[in-house]
Every structure is written in C-alpha cells, then in structure tokens.
Amino acid sequence: MSARNVEGRNDRAHIFIDTSLHEKFYGEQDPLYGSGIVDTLRFSSPGGTQGVDLTATVIAGPLADHLHISSDETGEDDLLGIERIELTDNADRFHVNSDQMNFATTVDAGSQPAGQYDGAE
Numbered sequence: 001m002s003a004r005n006v007e008g009r010n011d012r013a014h015i016f017i018d019t020s021l022h023e024k025f026y027g028e029q030d031p032l033y034g035s036g037i038v039d040t041l042r043f044s045s046p047g048g049t050q051g052v053d054l055t056a057t058v059i060a061g062p063l064a065d066h067l068h069i070s071s072d073e074t075g076e077d078d079l080l081g082i083e084r085i086e087l088t089d090n091a092d093r094f095h096v097n098s099d100q101m102n103f104a105t106t107v108d109a110g111s112q113p114a115g116q117y118d119g120a121e
C-alpha cells in the first residue's frame, strides 16, 4: 500500500491526526523542515480503549533526518517537520529503535487510567 501524503503549510502550526493508513506527515513544505513552529501528530486509541504500541526509527535523509513510526494499528508513517507527538490517554508503549535518538521531537505520553502506565524502552 502506498503512503498518503498529509502536508501542512509553511509558518502554520498544525495538529495532524494519525489514521491506520500509511502516511507521510509534512509539518511544512520547506525541505529542511525547520520553521520554529511546533507541528503535532496525535495518535488515537485503537478501539477507543487501548493504547498504541509504537516503534520509532530515525531515517537518514539527504537534507534532514526524520522519524519513522510504525505499529500494526497505525501503519508505517514518516514524520517530516513534526516537532511533537501526542500518544493516547491509555497505556501506550513507545519503542526507540535507534542508537541516535538525539531528535528534536517531543513525545507527550498523555494521561492514563490509574494502575496503567506508559512504557518507553
């Protein structure tokens, strides 16, 4: 399945909503993806009650590195110029599949019901 492009505009802050499709999210159209404006990608709960279980990988690019995030529920997504990731309000897992995760992306794990926790490995 090919990826769907979701493109933001330069100099605007966006909140993108992830779907189960494979997507490429562009926070802005500048090829260097740096505008000083925070663009957000928000993940939603599969079925409304479960958290997501995401694996993040840094992909080296010719102009700038970017994050690739995958899971069975959310598909294979590329994040370009996305400065902030919001996980769900349920128990999420966020796996970092890279040695060099010195990445200027903020991960907001959200809140979760008592007795559950967000895991990062």
Ligand SMILES: [Ca+2]
Residues within 6 Å of the ligand: 018, 019, 020, 021, 022, 023, 074, 075, 076, 077
């Ligand atoms: Ca997706």
